Amino acid sequence: MSEPLPDRCYGDSNAPIYDQLYPRIDSDCLAEIAGLAGTGRVLELGVGTGRCAGPLARMGVDVVGIDRSAAMLSLARANYPTLPLVRADFSQLPFANCFRLAVSLVDTLSLLAGIEQLQGALQRIANVLEPDGLLIDESWRSHEDGQVPYVEHLDVPIVDATTGTAEARYQVRRIRMDQPAFDTLCAASGFELQSRHAGWSERKASAPGSGWISIYSKTHQGEPNRSVCAVGATHEQLGVSKNIS
Numbered sequence: 001m002s003e004p005l006p007d008r009c010y011g012d013s014n015a016p017i018y019d020q021l022y023p024r025i026d027s028d029c030l031a032e033i034a035g036l037a038g039t040g041r042v043l044e045l046g047v048g049t050g051r052c053a054g055p056l057a058r059m060g061v062d063v064v065g066i067d068r069s070a071a072m073l074s075l076a077r078a079n080y081p082t083l084p085l086v087r088a089d090f091s092q093l094p095f096a097n098c099f100r101l102a103v104s105l106v107d108t109l110s111l112l113a114g115i116e117q118l119q120g121a122l123q124r125i126a127n128v129l130e131p132d133g134l135l136i137d138e139s140w141r142s143h144e145d146g147q148v149p150y151v152e153h154l155d156v157p158i159v160d161a162t163t164g165t166a167e168a169r170y171q172v173r174r175i176r177m178d179q180p181a182f183d184t185l186c187a188a189s190g191f192e193l194q195s196r197h198a199g200w201s202e203r204k205a206s207a208p209g210s211g212w213i214s215i216y217s218k219t220h221q222g223e224p225n226r227s228v229c230a231v232g233a234t235h236e237q238l239g240v241s242k243n244i245s
């Protein structure tokens with residue numbers, strides 16, 4: 001890590017309630033990611049409690065999870081003890097190009113502080129992908145052009161169904177922007193939209209909460225491979241620890 005991580009972030013605030021809010025992973029999501037990864041390595045941006053990366057690893061996918069929240073990583077470690085995890089901010093990815101696929105689920109890229117940070121993160125993501133690498137982005141952005149980007153702060157009470165009282169709060173600071181503006185940012189950062197679909201399967205496309213899934217391909221070769229982190233590098237060479245707690 002080149003800079004100290006912030007003390008509090010989405011993950012630290014919401015870790016205790018995260019698995020209640022997002023209890024399961026869609027099997028179509030796992031199948032799609034595994035299919036696109038093939039034998040390549042996957043980087044999950046904001047791995048959280050391991051909801052996706054954990055089952056992927058159990059399917060035999062070579063996946064590394066990155067998150068800046070110690071609280072989230074601690075839960076991921078408890079849920080999936082052998083999952084390779086890295087504590088770092090994904091706007092400062094500590095790797096060179098060694099991933100076939102980068103995955104952002106649940107609008108995670110929107111959790112960055114602003115447009116400038118988002119653009120910087122997209123550029124770094126492009127740089128850690130192999131030349132034919134892909135970015136999968138699940139989001140709930142509006143598809144109507146013209147929304148002026150802004151940062152939204154949410155603070156939602158989570159009411160216990162039994163007691164009727166608010167036992168916890170869900171706190172989010174996120175960038176709101178429309179999908180065309182995000183596509184433009186991706187294009188400026190070295191990505192080209194390859195395909196887009198609603199929900200993880202056509203069958204569930206209109207289900208409440210279904211996001212838009214966009215797949216971008218890398219349009220440039222990225223930075224030269226400067227470190228030991230070549231394609232085929234081991235987890236140890238990547239600096240990935242299996243002992244983060």
Ligand SMILES: C[S@@+](CC[C@H](N)C(=O)[O-])C[C@H]1O[C@@H](n2cnc3c(N)ncnc32)[C@H](O)[C@@H]1O
Binds near residue numbers: 010066067
């Ligand atoms: C909405 S959760 C998604 C968790 C997981 N991907 C899933 O699908 O369940 C977002 C995660 O991203 C992490 N996160 C947010 N901003 C981050 C950043 N800049 N760098 C690394 N992790 C970040 C949070 O700590 C949190 O664990």
